Amino acid sequence: MRPVTTFLVRPNLPSALTPLREIAYNYWWCWDAEARDLFEHIDSTLWDAVHHNPVALLHRLPAGTLDQLAASTSFLDRLAGIHRRFRAYMDEPATSATSETIAYFCAEFGIHESFMNYSGGLGVLAGDHLKSASDLGLPLIGVGLLYQEGYFRQQLTQNGWQNERYAEVDFHALPVLPVMHDDGSPAMVSVDLPLGTCFARVWRLHVGRVTLYLLDTNIAENTNHVLRDVTDRLYGGTTDTRVMQELVLGIGGMRALQTLGIDPAVVHVNEGHAAFCLIERSRQYMHRHHLTFNEAWRLTQTSTVFTTHTPVPAGNEVFPHELLRTYLQHYVEQLDISWEAFLRLGAQHELDEAGFSMTVLGLRGSSFRNGVSQLHGAVARSMWHDTWRGFTVDEVPIRGITNGVHTATWVSKELGELYDQHIGTDWRTRPHEMASWERVDSIPDSELWSIHQQRRQMLVSAARAHVLTKHSASLTAAQATHIQDCLDPAALTIGFARRFATYKRADLFMHDMERLGRILGSTDRPVQLVLAGKAHPRDLQGKELIQKVHSYIRQHGLEHRIIFLEDYDMSIARFLVRGCDIWLNTPRRPHEASGTSGMKAAVNGGLHCSILDGWWAEAYDGTNGFAIGQGEALAGDEQDAADAYALYDLLEHKIVPLYYDRRADGTPIGWTAMMKRSIATNGWRFAATRMVDDYSNMCYKAAMHQRTAALADGARAVRDAEHFVQQLDAHWPEVAITHVEVLGADAAHVGNTITVRATVRLGSLSASNVSVQAMHGLIDSHGVIQSPRFAPLSPVQTKDAETVFEGSYQCESTGVQGCTVRIAPVHETFTNLPDAFRVTYAGVV
Secondary structure (H helix, E strand, O other): OOOOOOOOOOOOOOHHHHHHHHHHOEHHHHHOHHHHHHHHHHOHHHHHHOOOOHHHHHHHOOHHHHHHHHHOHHHHHHHHHHHHHHHHHHHOOOOOOOOOOEEEEOOOOOOOOOOOOOOOHHHHHHHHHHHHHHHHOOOEEEEEEOOOOOOOEEEEOOOOOEEEEOOOOOHHHOOEEEOEOOOOOEOEEEEEEOOEEEEEEEEEEEEOOEEEEEEEOOOOOOOOHHHHOOOOOOOOOOHHHHHHHHHHHHHHHHHHHHHOOOOOOEEEEEOHHHOHHHHHHHHHHHHHHOOOHHHHHHHHHHOEEEEOOOOOHHHOOEEOHHHHHHHHHHHHHHOOOOHHHHHHOOOOOOOOOOOEEHHHHHHHOOOEEEEOOHHHHHHHHHHOHHHHOOOOHHHOOOEEOOOOEOHHHHOOHHHHHHHHHHHOOHHHHOOOOHHHHOOHHHOOHHHHHHHHHHHHHHHHHHHHHHHHHHOOOOOOHHHHHHHHHOOOOOOEEEEEEOOOOHHHOOOHHHOOHHHHHHHHOOOOOOEEEEEEOOOOOOOHHHHHHHHHHHHHHHHOOOOOOEEEEOOOOHHHHHHHHHHOOEEEEOOOOOOOOOOOHHHHHHOOOOEEEEEOOOOHHHHOOOOOEEEEOOOOOOOHHHHHHHHHHHHHHHHHHHHHHHHOOOOOOOOOHHHHHHHHHHHHHHOOOOEHHHHHHHHHHHHHHHHHHHHHHHHHHHHHHHHHHHHHHHHHHHHHHHOEEEEEEEEOOOOOOOOOEEEEEEEEEOOOOOHHHEEEEEEEEEEOOOOOEOOOEEEEEEEEEEEOOEEEEEEEEEOOOOOOEEEEEEEEEOOOOOOOHHHHOOOEEOOOO
């Protein structure tokens, strides 16, 4: 039965507790240990029951308890101190060099476990990005979707099969508030879809000094239940659902900013899910600046940052052309471009039969592009090379900006206090500076080890409690007793927690179960593993992998040494990264884009043991953790076997002996030395403030400058650029390198100068419109220049419709070398030479 009216009942909070409400409605509290402790102190049982959600806690506290708190001098004094620190943080003058807004779009945001708006690493990274932007005072806002059922809760059957359970989220019990206009009406946007107009309400959530705007379609204005359910589940539903979600996120998200009067100077698209925002941003530019779509698209490109996270081709989202036509044909007609022209925005080259790639849309719609580690940047350049055909792989304009983690969120309270005592507090405010961690060696080994032992004990207790809670209804008394005996608080504890995708090889350590059993079963040097992770609901292979792991544990009687914590979330993650001795990562190289869980363990003193992939390929220095293998690449099964045996060798001959080599007081001096080395080398380098600062210095500032230049004089630059591109479309085939002379090659020695002279037919173009380069370097057995270098050639003479370009370079190495000449168009709005998407080589027709 439906009600005739609905209304919201709020708790009647005494005025003395007003600061408590203010803190509860800003996720700043989740990285301030004293604020967290304050909420837990109010009612620890209820705090756990509401999944550490302070708003829900205040809603469910009896009025009498609230009155008692308001009358407690000690509580109010404690609250006042925390509130003063909160206000000082919020009111701190911005240190950023710019006041222009950066809009950060992402399909998921992992701020805290109480807000299940994330599935895993991508969302948690996005959350850490917002927190770090807040710490740095960067004028950044987030844009995403508000999911009514969030991401699934994992339930495992007796035989280890994953089932998914969804629960409705009560937005009114979260620190999110609907955005209201001055006249009291709710801020709303709409996106036209085949089933009708889809309306979305805009909500606001505060993450320190950063605001996150979220769109919600579960509102009465959507009378069609399909439209109402668009933002039902993160990554849920059919392909149609995904298209609708991404249209609401991208198009609706940009419209929400327009409704709120926000004109972002930079748009950062975090993964391809949100890339439709680039089309809508261009549409808005068309109307605002009276531009054609192509001109507006170039303006969008000048100030867009795109981050790709997926080094596996199948993981990049591609939609069938005909499906997209159903959703976007009318919208595209409004842009006054052809359907084919639109499809080319999502194609690596001529209309790709595979479909419309959201990653390619992001790459084509941006000028600043990056992978999420240095190795992933190289992988991405190779993956997307065809988008910039004719240019070398190394020239593909995708850099690496390595991920980081929000230090204050992930460092344990106990270890943080130890840091404060021995290295000072700069690690809290300037975690990305090396100097903040320079005194780590001064921490007494015994004190560091004592804190780490406490955290391992807390992990073991939490793991036991978690298993008991999850299975309390089905456990016998004997089983419950057995669980209390699981895990040894003093044993070497290895953590492995991540999404169960096949390339992550969660079963690698089970390659030789007999040998694994000997390692784990030692009575004098025990080893244990704590596992966690979810498989995507539609990933059957991932689910089978979870089931295989469970089956192997039982078949070999290792339940007391290996435990699987189901329903992995940020709460479990904190216990794991703060309490494990070893953090294990076993991806098939180079399929791990970055990985951030190991960074969280490292800053807590956990030692990383990983394939040299993702972030570890650049972090490992031989003294700060362990490397499985040497980065070699073999065939699939052969690689698995080699990596498994390398892991066993590490455990047997290095890790276990080092851990159990103790001095008289029980402290493993060699182990704590490596812990300190890991903290000192990784703490600053993989802080999310370093990551956000890198984005600011490498992308955001330059993008703002480019946008300002592009908008100057009535957006003259982008109008000129489009006219120039039209000229290229018509006349580039006329451009040719008709003759090349290489002088000095006959008797070349190291240090000699090689002069290159090229005669070029430019057609209707001028010499200022092109870049002519000598391309030179060692050649391989196939006659191809390897790792080429480039020397600019300048115009020196024009005669009979041809221009002579000349330049030189020095021979820097011996061997058989080659040289050729190429020409590419240039324009002030092209951030990178390959962004001309055209290049002609000498002798190539």
